[in-house]
Amino acid sequence: MTGESTLKEVxxxxxxxxxxxxxxxxxxxxHEQDYLDADAEVQRMNADRARLAQELDNSEARAERLEETNKEVSRRLVTAMETIRAVLDR
Structure with missing residues (x-):
């Protein structure tokens, strides 16, 4: 019986x-699936970051153009006001 009980134990x-x-x-x-899910999320976040960085660059460039345009408009207004004052003073 010991052989049979040993076989059962094995x-x-x-x-x-x-x-x-x-x-x-x-x-x-x-665990591997969790890793793949996390990796996919990191890739999505990197794509979002790249898109947002591009949008930020575009917005900054537009803001610079608007600032330059604003300065030009202000300069022209000052010139126009000075011209009108000069005409009125005559």
Whole structure:
């Protein structure tokens, strides 16, 4: 009987080992999927960052153009006011 009980014990241990291996493989696959999900999220965030950086650059360039236009309009208004004062003073 000892041979038979030893065989049963070995089979039970083998079953537990296979079960533990299945759990480890399952956990590994789940971890890998989490990693892939995180990697995809990082790629989306990098794409968003690049898009936002481009939009910011475009907005800054537009703001600079508007500032230059504003300065030119202000300069022209001052010239026009000075011309009108000169005409009125005559």
């Amino acid at each position: 089979i039970a241990r083998l079953g537990k080992a296979i079960e533990a291996l299945e759990h480890a493989a399952s956990a590994r696959l789940e």
